[in-house]
Amino acid sequence: MTLPADFAAPTYDERIRRTAPAASRPEFVWLDAYDPTLQRAWSLSLPHDLVDGRVVDGPAPEAPPNEGFRRMFAVDRGQDHRHRVASVYGVKDAATALEVAWDRLRLARTGNAHYRELLPLLQDIVSAPPDDRNPTRVWKTLTTVDTDKHDLVIPFLQDEAVYALPEDLPVDTVAWDVSVAMRILWLAHGGGLFEDTVACHDLARDALDLIRSTYSSWREVADGIVVGRALSTGRVDESCIAYVDQVALALNHPDSPWVRLPLHDVD
Numbered sequence: 001m002t003l004p005a006d007f008a009a010p011t012y013d014e015r016i017r018r019t020a021p022a023a024s025r026p027e028f029v030w031l032d033a034y035d036p037t038l039q040r041a042w043s044l045s046l047p048h049d050l051v052d053g054r055v056v057d058g059p060a061p062e063a064p065p066n067e068g069f070r071r072m073f074a075v076d077r078g079q080d081h082r083h084r085v086a087s088v089y090g091v092k093d094a095a096t097a098l099e100v101a102w103d104r105l106r107l108a109r110t111g112n113a114h115y116r117e118l119l120p121l122l123q124d125i126v127s128a129p130p131d132d133r134n135p136t137r138v139w140k141t142l143t144t145v146d147t148d149k150h151d152l153v154i155p156f157l158q159d160e161a162v163y164a165l166p167e168d169l170p171v172d173t174v175a176w177d178v179s180v181a182m183r184i185l186w187l188a189h190g191g192g193l194f195e196d197t198v199a200c201h202d203l204a205r206d207a208l209d210l211i212r213s214t215y216s217s218w219r220e221v222a223d224g225i226v227v228g229r230a231l232s233t234g235r236v237d238e239s240c241i242a243y244v245d246q247v248a249l250a251l252n253h254p255d256s257p258w259v260r261l262p263l264h265d266v267d
Contacts, residue, residue, distance in 0.1 A: 012166050015244045016222065019252040026052040028255035033058055036261055041204035043257035044178055044211060045186040047225065047243075047250035049084075057257055059197055060190025082191035089184050094199065097188035101181040101203055108177035108210060114152055115173055115231065118145070123169050125156045155236045164240040165230060166223045174214050175221045176228020178207045211263070218258040222247045 010018070034042070039057040046056065055061060060081060085091045089100055115122070125141065138157045145153050155161060185200045194200065215221050226247055230236055251258050 009163055011162050012164060012226075012244060015163070015241075016166070016219070016248045016251065018245075018248050019254075020249055025249070025253055026050055026054060028056045028253055029053055030255070031055055031058040031061070037208065038201065038204060039257055040261055040263070041208040042182065042186070043261075044175075044204075044207055044221075045182040046179070046256070046258065047222075047246045048179065048183045049186070050246055050249055056255070059186050059194075059200065062190060062192040078190065078192055081187045082193070085184060085187040085191055085193075091184060091188055091193070094188065094193045094195075097184055097193055098199060098203070101184045101200075104177050104181035104184065105203060105207055105210070108174040108181065108207075111172045111174050111214075112228075112231065114149055115227075116171075118149065118152060119169060119171075121145070122153065122156050125153075126161060126165055126167055126169060151234050152231060155230045155234065158236045160236045160238075160241065164236045164244055165227060168223075170215070170220055170224040170227055172214055173224050173228030173231060174210060175224030176232065178211055179225050182207055215263065218251060218263050221263065222251045222258075 034057065042058045043056055045059075049060075060077075062078060082092075085097065091097045091100055121141070121144070128137075141157060142150055142153065156165065182204065185194075185203065188194060189197060189200070211221060215224060226240075226244060229243060230240055233240070250256055253259065
């Protein structure tokens with residue numbers, strides 16, 4: 001069941017190009033502690049966890065425990081990072097963080113074969129005008145697809161897809177799994193699970209290599225993350241639309257690595 005289309009609302013492509021007003025943008029922090037390759041690699045943890053003071057060119061620094069009144073009234077960032085990486089990914093130590101992140105990166109390397117197979121059909125669906133996405137069209141489309149692949153097609157048939165998914169679909173959705181792998185390491189480091197970042201560097205470089213071999217620009221990476229997330233949840237809803245705004249922030253914030261550093265080196 002989908003919500004009626006609001007033709008006055010901005011489409012995905014309009015949302016993804018928007019730059020938030022300076023007053024409402026969170027501060028992005030640069031550590032300047034790594035070479036440009038690793039800065040790009042760590043930026044693949046975007047667009048997750050976009051809060052004020054978010055480190056964008058490296059892992060989250062380990063935050064000291066809050067003391068005094070801050071223990072009662074302020075969020076302990078280190079504890080928050082440990083809670084997130086444990087509750088969402090089951091990670092409680094550095095070894096598990098690396099294991100889970102490598103597993104996610106290996107999953108990313110395989111890509112989404114069913115998505116690639118159905119990409120021409122999916123592209124036709126999202127290219128159709130919103131008022132053509134009626135129940136009859138949905139039913140006719142699903143009759144052409146194997147039942148075991150309906151879950152992949154349904155998000156693109158929803159009314160909300162025009163606001164939550166790109167009109168030109170990415171070649172693959174590997175960016176989603178890569179971003180999750182890098183987020184795991186980002187949170188684990190910020191939670192104090194790693195003594196240093198060296199153990200993360202091989203994975204980070206491999207993650208960037210995979211992204212560069214798949215996409216030609218940060219915009220394509222952003223689209224891959226958005227579509228991959230939608231497929232992982234199996235639906236398009238208001239949370240997906242809100243997520244697009246977070247991706248747009250990572251893509252357009254003047255202090256984002258996705259703005260300062262091109263995805264590919266320029267000769």
